[in-house]
Amino acid sequence: xxVTMEMLGWGEDFAAAFAALEHPEWYxxxxxxxxKINFTVIAKGKGDHEVVLAGKVWHDAVSDADLPTVGDWxxxxxxxxxxxxVIRALLPRRNRFSRKAPGRSCAxxxxxxNVDMVVVITDAESDYNIRRIERxxxxxxxxxxxxxxxxxxxxxxxxxxxxxxxxxIAALGPEVYPIAACWKKGYPSYLRRVPKGKTITIVGSSGxxxxxxxxSLLGDEWxxxxxxxxxxxxxxxxxxxxxxxxxxxxxxxxxNPGMREIHMWTDTATLRAEFADLTELESQCRYADCSHRKxxxxxxxxxxxxxxxxxxxxxxxxxLDAEIAELERRxxxxxxxxxxxxxxxxxxxxxxxxxxxxxxxxxHPNRRH
Numbered sequence: 001x002x003v004t005m006e007m008l009g010w011g012e013d014f015a016a017a018f019a020a021l022e023h024p025e026w027y028x029x030x031x032x033x034x035x036k037i038n039f040t041v042i043a044k045g046k047g048d049h050e051v052v053l054a055g056k057v058w059h060d061a062v063s064d065a066d067l068p069t070v071g072d073w074x075x076x077x078x079x080x081x082x083x084x085x086v087i088r089a090l091l092p093r094r095n096r097f098s099r100k101a102p103g104r105s106c107a108x109x110x111x112x113x114n115v116d117m118v119v120v121i122t123d124a125e126s127d128y129n130i131r132r133i134e135r136x137x138x139x140x141x142x143x144x145x146x147x148x149x150x151x152x153x154x155x156x157x158x159x160x161x162x163x164x165x166x167x168x169i170a171a172l173g174p175e176v177y178p179i180a181a182c183w184k185k186g187y188p189s190y191l192r193r194v195p196k197g198k199t200i201t202i203v204g205s206s207g208x209x210x211x212x213x214x215x216s217l218l219g220d221e222w223x224x225x226x227x228x229x230x231x232x233x234x235x236x237x238x239x240x241x242x243x244x245x246x247x248x249x250x251x252x253x254x255x256n257p258g259m260r261e262i263h264m265w266t267d268t269a270t271l272r273a274e275f276a277d278l279t280e281l282e283s284q285c286r287y288a289d290c291s292h293r294k295x296x297x298x299x300x301x302x303x304x305x306x307x308x309x310x311x312x313x314x315x316x317x318x319x320l321d322a323e324i325a326e327l328e329r330r331x332x333x334x335x336x337x338x339x340x341x342x343x344x345x346x347x348x349x350x351x352x353x354x355x356x357x358x359x360x361x362x363x364h365p366n367r368r369h
Contacts, residue, residue: 005044007250009114009197014073017091026075026088031068032244039068039087041076042246051076051085063108065098066090070242071113071199071254097143097201112201112242112254117146119191120174121181121204121213124157124165130172131316136203137172145201147174152209154178154186181212191217194251201254214255217247275317281309 008030018028029041032048042048053068054077061067068074068090075089096113112118118140122128133149140147149169154162162178169176179186194200194217204210244254278300282290286297293301303309 001246001248003042003047003246004250006197007246007252008042009116009199009252010073011197013094014091018073018075021075021089023075023077023088026077028091029074029076030244031070031072031074034068034070034242038084041074041087042244043076049085051087053087057087057090065096065108065110069110069113070244071115071201073114095144097140097145099139111203111256112199114199115143115145115201115254116198117148117200118143119200119202120147120149121152121202121208121210122149123153123208124151124162124178125153127205127208128165130168131312133169134172134316137174148188148191149174149176150181150186150213151176151178152181152213155180155183179213181209181216184216187216193249194247194253196250197252199252199254201256203256206257210255214253217253218245219248277309278314278317 005028010028010030014028018026027043027046029043029046029051031039032042033040038050038052040048041051051074058067068087072093073091074087075091077086077088079085094114097111097115097118098108099111118136120133120136120140122133128151137147151162151165151169166176166178175188177186177188184192190198191200202210202214242254242256244252247253281299281303282292284299285292285295287295290298290300292298300309300314304311304314
């Protein structure tokens with residue numbers, strides 16, 4: 001299959017950004033794979049090939065999330081001789097789908113960029129957790145992509161259980177489909193053959209059938225498939241690295257390793273938009289500063305007592321709200337630390353006259369000194 005720029009998702013916005021760089025010798029490419037030392041990109045007329053990152057792009061990035069990653073469009077300098085081509089610029093992203101990096105870090109981990117649709121795969125048995133699905137949906141809507149949830153293994157789960165799970169997920173707003181990935185059964189038409197130029201990314205826990213689903217889209221055993229640990233109920237990783245592939249219909253897929261935890265990377269406004277029903281109830285409380293505990297006229301407490309609002313959903317909202325507040329607090333602390341380090345380094349730099357002159361020259365390259 002001949003891969004075109006349109007298949008890869010190239011559009012007028014990327015073309016305009018690339019033209020503004022005013023380097024006709026460079027060429028646009030999309031990153032399909034990354035390692036600790038280099039990237040693999042795909043470009044018109046050049047196929048997939050390895051490139052390296054220019055030091056300026058690395059230094060200009062405010063954080064790791066601003067560095068090129070799988071799904072990004074970049075401007076590549078072909079160079080000369082035997083040297084590898086060099087990424088000279090990162091083209092502006094349409095969006096980025098992120099989570100907080102696992103562990104105690106408060107850093108952002110980018111899962112995919114320039115994504116049109118995020119497909120969440122789960123099952124109706126050991127993997128199912130409606131609160132985790134809710135987390136995925138909050139992050140997807142923050143990104144601006146379209147969420148779709150596939151409940152796999154409908155051929156082995158009891159029909160009543162499958163219907164109940166799909167109904168519970170559908171109540172959160174996304175499109176939901178019960179599927180059997182091993183038979184390619186139950187797929188919506190836009191996933192049977194992903195439209196040309198559209199980028200989808202797939203997320204979910206290990207062992208729910210993500211690799212089987214990817215193989216069914218590609219029509220081949222592109223990924224090794226694995227089972228589920230019968231003791232822990234957790235899947236074994238079969239996708240070990242993030243990778244972008246072009247599908248037979250011309251669409252693009254970003255596959256991700258299985259995720260056993262999905263930490264929030266969003267803000268309070270997005271969270272409240274996701275829990276609009278709670279926000280509406282809060283506005284009906286008698287007092288604006290209602291604590292929702294013992295205050296008179298509390299609409300949320302009335303909804304909880306009547307069963308109109310589930311205790312589990314309300315507690316989940318409180319947990320996410322606290323998690324986001326903690327993330328914002330740690331980010332602010334980290335930013336303050338970085339600013340102190342920067343000021344200290346600047347003071348050290350400006351002690352020497354020659355260093356001061358060099359610093360001014362860097363700040364004002366067109367001024368006569």
